[in-house]
Amino acid sequence: MTSYLVLFLAGFAGSFHCVGMCGGFACALGRHPYGPGATVARHLLYNSGRLTSYCFLGALAGALGQVICTSGDLAVTPPLDGSINLGQRILAIVAGLLMIVIALQFFGLLKGLHRATAGLGGNLFAATLRKVLLAPGSAAPLAFGVFNGFLPCPLVYAFLAQATSTAGALSGFLTMAAFGLGTFPAMLMMGGIGGALGPLARRRGVWLAGSFILLLGLMTLGRGVLPVSVLHGDHLI
Structure with missing residues (x-):
């Protein structure tokens, strides 16, 4: 439960990055002519x-x-002492390193890699989103959000790496659910009040998100390299 709380908080911190990347989509939905509800x-x-x-x-x-x-x-087969098998260790190491690299991008480092990962296929998805946004009917916002969820995004990549390292469909599902729910407040606020969050708040949020991702990356990496006596079962994510 603690690990999912950390993931929720990391998603909340990362939502400031979402405001910068996808807040325009939320604003594009605008207000409904039938009122606040x-x-x-x-x-x-x-x-x-x-x-x-x-x-x-x-x-x-x-x-x-x-x-x-x-x-x-x-x-x-993992031994009875609660340690993890070789495949899980390798996966944790790769996922942890990837999350650390993405965290460094959030701190303003590796800018070339950031542009490559953020822009991969972005134009195609953006064009599709614009068409969905103009579609009539109440299902359009839902479809708009579904397509938005597939937009290339370093933040999503980081948490998908964490989901992969859990080595289970249900745990991967819950990992991304905790992250996604964490992004709800800022995105709902962005949809309701537009650009009220200034650039300074967004920059601080991006740094906070980077710090959470770095922490999660180090913990995941530790699960792959530390001995069982240090891990103590499930104490690390």
Whole structure:
């Protein structure tokens, strides 16, 4: 439970990055002509669509991690002392290193890599989102959010790496659910009050998100390299 709380808080901190990257989409939804209640419902549908995509990707990533950990020579049965097998350790090391690299991007380092990961396929998805936004009907905000959830984003990549390292579809699903729910408050606020969050608040939020991702990356890396006597079972994420 503690690990999911940390993931929720990391998602909340990262939501300031979401405001900078995807806040324009929330603002584009605007206010509903039928009043505040309809506006809230519109933005809840949009954010529920994002969450649905994150959970789907998390389950997929966790299942992939499980396949990796149970295939070939990596499928070594863990001993009774609670340690993890070779496949899980390798996966944790790779995921932890990836999260650390992404955290460094949030701190303004590795800018070339940041542009490559953030822009990969972004134009195609953005064009699709614009078409969905103009579609009539109450299902449009939900579909808009689903497509938005698949936009290339370093923040999502970081948590998908964490989901993969859990080596389970359900745990991967819950990892991305905790992260996605953490992004709800800022995105709902962005949809309701537009650009009230200034650039200074967003920059501080990005640094806070980077700090959380760095912490999670180090903890995940530690799960792969530290001996069982240090890990003490499930004390690390």
